[in-house]
Amino acid sequence: MIFFIGAPLSGEQRIINLLKANNVLHKNRPKPMLDDLAMKFYKKQITDERVMEKLIRTRMGTTIEFNSHLTLLAPMIKKVFPEARIILLVKHPVETIASYLLNRLYSRQEQMLFKDLQPERPSAEQLATKYALMWNATYSFVAEHAPQCELIRYEDVTAEMISDIISRPLIGEIAEPQRYPLGLSDAEKLEIRSICQKMMTYFGYK
DSSP states (O other), rough: OEEEEEETTHHHHHHHHHHHHSSSSSSOOOOOHHHHHHHHHHTOSSOOOHHHHHHHOEEEEEOOEEEGGGGGGHHHHHHHOOTTTTEEEEOOOOHHHHHHHHHTTTTTTHHHTTTOOOOOOOOOHHHHHHHHHHHHHHHHHHHHTTSSSSSETTOOOHHHHHHHHTTSSOOOOOOOOOOOOOOOOOHHHHHHHHHHHHHHHHTTTO
């Protein structure tokens, strides 16, 4: 069993595309039970012990699972499935947040278009701060509670790395990292870095 976890939009799609091209992964639909379990744990609707009981009863088989929701379950997954490999995907927070804002369609142009119609819509600055806090909390938790996870940085991932992880030769290369056109202001970048600095240093980012 191989679990790919991490904050959302940390580059998992590049790996998924490579695996699909090699007929290793046909669909990427997270198992509903695991997704539901992770969300209940996040909302503190279920105890650690109950999570482990449910994981024990899960018939995982041989699987490759991409699910950012499982990040907070990493310590318990490792206890229940000691032979499983847990791959922690990480991407520079500034790039991750640019991706997040683009995916949520919160560009400054859209904000201007909808400003009068939806004045309650949060600004890009507010969303950037919110996501930076989430990014930092996610990786701080994993570093403290599941240090045995194997780290892959978005900027460094290669087809050879993934081939070694799944123990199967792969044809083709990982797509080049995307750079997003959404421009974050210098103030926004400074705010993101101030929130995420400790974990950025932990992962070797400047």
